[in-house]
Amino acid sequence: MDIKAYIESGILELYVAGALSDEENKAIYELMQQHPEILQEVLEIEAAMVKLTAATSQQNNTHLFEAVKQHLGFNNASKVVVMDKKAKYNWLTYTGWAASVLLAAGLLWTLNQNHALKSDIQNAKNKESYLETQIELAKNSLTEANTLISVLRDDNIAEIPLAGQGSFASTYAKVYWDKDEQRIFLDAQGLPDPPEGKVYQVWSLKLDPLTPTSLGTIDSFTEDDNKIFEIENLNESEAFGITLEPAGGSASPTMDQLYTLGVVSAS
Known part of the structure; x- marks a missing residue:
């Protein structure tokens, strides 16, 4: 097995980002036990992800932007992106982090949609209850009207x-x-x-x-x-x-x- 080619394939970044299937995760875990180089590479990728996540938690948006640029390998003096091996890892790490953010946003949207659906269902129930009340009131009003008419027409009243x-x-x-x-x-x-x-x-x-x-x-x-x-x-x-x-x-x-x-x- 060509360990170097395997490391450079990018599959370990996907493993750290949680983007692989259970079978693929299991296979990589077994390789980590067999090959210290693969284990070391996974640890470095995880460390890069932790570092990038810490950088994104800063309050200053300018600092955040500069940190992301640095991790992606951008050079302020040039529009050309130079990506060495480490930059490649950082890019894939950032991709995994971004996928996590998108997943969180998707979950939030789903929760909001569920809340809106529950609200719509409750509104429908309220409208149904209101209509039932109005129908009952109409029935009562009709009964009262018929009673009053019978009273007005009764000569003994x-x-x-x-x-x-x-x-x-x-x-x-x-x-x-x-x-x-x-x-x-x-x-x-x-x-x-x-x-x-x-x-x-x-x-x-x-x-x-x-x-x-x-x-x-x-x-x-x-x-x-x-x-x-x-x-x-x-x-x-x-x-x-x-x-x-x-x-x-x-x-x-x-x-x-x-x-x-x-x-x-x-x-």
């Missing part, structure tokens, strides 16, 4: 207009009382949005003596576009009123904040 009171004369509302189901449907489209920290509270009233019973607060007034609210009513109501109260409601109506009032007509 009592309709009670609530007129604006005092300083709130321009406001209005309407109650549809389903006595059989012990519930009312409040159409509050004629009320303005309550101020921050305030809520509308609905009252069932007995008139003689005047006895108010709270039917609860309308906490979702601002968010509800239709302004129609279904409220349980277990009372023998003689009138209905709506007042503006602090958030959480009040034990008794604030009379100077009485927005609307309507009396149930005798049937």
